[in-house]
Amino acid sequence: MKLLEVNNLKKHFSVNDSFLANLLNKNSQVHAVNGVSFSINKGETLSLVGESGCGKSTIGRTILGLYEPTEGEISYCGKKISQMSKKEKFGLKEKMQMIFQDPFSSLNPRQKVKDIIKEPIRSHDIVSREEEKDYILNLLDKVGVDGSYLNRYPHQFSGGQRQRIGIARSLSMEPDFIVADEPISALDVSIQAQILNLLMDLQDEFDLTFLFIAHDLSVVKHISDRVAIMYLGKIFEIGDKKDIFAEPIHPYTKALFNSIPELTTTTKEKFSVLSGDVPDPIQLPQGCYFHSRCKYAEEICLKEKPELKEVNGRKVACHQL
C-alpha cells in the first residue's frame, strides 16, 4: 500500500527578493528540486542519497509542509495535501514528523525535557492530563533516556541523548511517517550505530515508514529497503537497495559507489574521483544534468533530459541504456 506519493515535485527558491530585482525582472532562482516523483509504501524505508546541495533535505521539508512546493503534488494515503482543509492539514501533522540533523539546534535551549515532549502532546490532545506523565516516561524509556531527567535542560545532555529526546518528541504524536534528515551525521561515530539501531527498533515497534536522507552510503546500506540516488534536484536511479548496491547502473551511481574508500590493497587503482563540479543550480544545464561530468556523454545527453525508465528491476534516468 502506498503511504506517500510524490508527483513531479519542483521547488525553486528566489535568490534576490528585493523590490529592485523584481522591478528589473532580474529575479534569479535556485532550482533545488527539479521534478521528482517517487512513492513510499507503508512500513518501508526509502533513502535519498546524493551530495550536499542536491535537494534531498528540500524534498523532505517540502513533503512535511515547511516549504510550499513550486510545482507538483504530494499525496498522503491517496489524498492530495494541497487540497486538504486547514483542519485536515493540522491532523496530518500527527501523522508526519521529522527527525532533525543537528541535535544541538533542534531542541529549544530554554525548555525542559518534559516541556519539549509535552508541547506536541498538548497541542494535539494525544492523551489526557492524568495520563500525560506516564505517557512521557514511557516514551523516554522507549528511546533510552532516563525518566529522572524530565526537569533538565537540553544543554545538560550529550549529542546522542539530545537526539534521543528529539526522537521522543517526533514519536510523541504517534506518527506513521517520519522524515529523518541525516539524523546521525552530526553525532560521534560511536553513537551513530546506537541511534541507527534505535530507529530500526522503533520502526518495527510502531510500524513506521521512513524517508531517510543521508549521504553516508554505509548507513544507507544498513537501514534502507529502497534507495533513490539524486543529483541536482533529480532522481537518477531508484530501486531496491539490494539491486542497486549489487549492480549500480547509472554512471553517477557508479561514480558515487566508487568514491567509497575501501581498505584493500587495490584501493589505489579502483578509487576514482569525479572530475569537475556540480553545475550551478541557478543556471540549469541543457539536457542531462550530469553530462558535463559523465565520461559516456554523447550528443543526445547534451540536448534531451533523460526520463526514468525500467532497467533490471529498477528505474534509471540515462540515455545510454
Place this chain on the structure above:
Amino acid sequence: MKDLIYYFKRDKMVIIATIILTLIILSSIFANLIAPHNPYDLASVSLMDSMKPPIWMKDGLDKFLLGSDLQGRGILSTILYGTRISLLVGFSAVILGGTIGVTLGMIAGYFGGKIDSIVMRMADIQLSFPTMLIAITVMAFLGRGILKLIVVIGLATWVTYARTARGSTLSIKNSEYVEAAKLIGINNTKILIRHILPNILTPIIVIATVQIAQVIMLEATLSFLGIGVPLTEPSLGLMISDGYKRLLSGKWWLVVFPGGFLVMIVLSINIIGDWLRDVLNPKLK
C-alpha cells in the same frame, strides 16, 4: 542562576552598586515613612523656611538636614519623593518602550517581507531624529505630566529594542527547534512567545538595564528644560533645574544634593548593566 550569583560575589563594584541602588529604591518607595516631612503637603510648608542652608552651616535649621528650597521644602524630603518619580518614570518608560519594541521587532523579524519593511522603515525614520528632539517636541505640545512623560519616552525609545529583537529573531527563526514547532502545528503566536521570546531575552535585558539609566537622565533633562514633570511634583531633574538658577548666589545645596543623587542612581544602574552584559554574554565565558 547559580552562575549569576557566583559571578556576582566576585565583583565588588557590582555588590556596592547593587546595595546603593537597593537602598535608593527602598528609600524612595517608603519615602512617606522616612522623609522628615511631606513636600507635597502645602500645609506643612512655610515660606518663612525658604532657602535655609544644610544643618551644619550657620542659619541651618534642625528640621532641614540638607537645607530647604525656595518654597521652604526640605531638600532631603524632596529628593526622596523626587527619586520616586524619577524611578517610576524610568522603569515605566522602559517597560512600555521595551514591550512595544520587542513585540514589533519580533513580528518584523519573524514574518519578514512587507511587515518587516514597514516596521523597520518606521524605526529608521524615528532613528534619524535624536530621541531628545522627539521627546522635547512632543512634550512641548502636550505640556507637563508624569503619565505623558512616560508615554512619550516609551514611544521615543522603542527603536533600540525593536532592532535588537529583530536581529536576534532573524538569527533563530530558521533554527531547527522553530521548525520542529511548526511541524507540531502550533500557531505563530505561540511560537513567538514560547520559542523565540525566551531565546532573545538576554540581550534585551541588558539593553533595558542601561536604558533605565538613560531614561532617568532623559526625564531629568526634560524636567530641567521645564517640559517634564509638573512643578508640584518635583523630580530630581526639576530640582536641579530650580537650584541651578541660584547656584551663583551661593545656594549650592539646591543643586549639589539632587545632582549627586542622580549621579549615584545612574552610575549604579550602569555598573549593573555592564556587568549583566558581560555575564550573560556566553562568548565571554
